Amino acid sequence: MDQEFLKVKEGIYNNACDDIIKNYSLFKEELCFYEGLLLRGTRIIIPAQLRKQVLAAAYEGHLGIVLMKARLRTKVWWPRYDKDAETLVQTCKGCTFISAPNPPNPLKRRELPNEPWVDIAIDLMGPLPNGDFILVVVDYFSRYKEVKLLEKFPV
Known part of the structure; x- marks a missing residue:
């Protein structure tokens, strides 16, 4: 089992305080262990060594930050996962290359010319x-x- 998870388990059951579990303490009432998995409600808490793989899987298809976070929120959780997701999207070279730096100007209606073939x-x-x-x-x-x-x- 992951060392972080062991400390969280100890902190939950023994009310022990550790720097690592401070990120979990706000959700102490929602956390539980089931067959070796640490859960927050119905979501699986991902161990630190697997987080990059989970982020990569959620970002498959380069759907952007909003859809990526929505995918993550339905199944998994870990402290500051929103920040990790934002960092991944912001550092994706493909996405930054194709994203427009400035939105296009709104279309404006042309004035009707006074006579044919002027405009x-x-x-x-x-x-x-x-x-x-x-x-x-x-x-x-x-x-x-x-x-x-x-x-x-x-x-």
């Missing part, structure tokens, strides 16, 4: 599988669309 939008789509492109021009006043196929020039 237009142009977009080029492609290349298509055959190498061609599609040019789209939209007039903001009339919403008229002009679509042209730009064929690939032979080289």
Whole structure:
């Protein structure tokens, strides 16, 4: 059995105070041992040497901090597990790489132009599988669309 668990067990049954079990003392009424497992209510308290593996399993799929904590809260517990989960997510290189540093600016409605062809939008789509492109021009006043196929020039 884990040394920390032995000290917690001793602290629960003998009211012994140790620096290690101070993190468990707030939940003393919720803790119990069942067949060698330390439980807090219906959740299993994970020994220190297994916590990294449990965090990795809960973080599978890189779902983010909120869903990871929700996964953990349903089955397991240990002191400061929220902090451990946050640290894991914040140090994940993949997640920090793809997360946007700033949220996008909110969309703003454009003012309707006073006459046709004063304000237009142009977009080029492609290349298509055959190498061609599609040019789209939209007039903001009339919403008229002009679509042209730009064929690939032979080289």
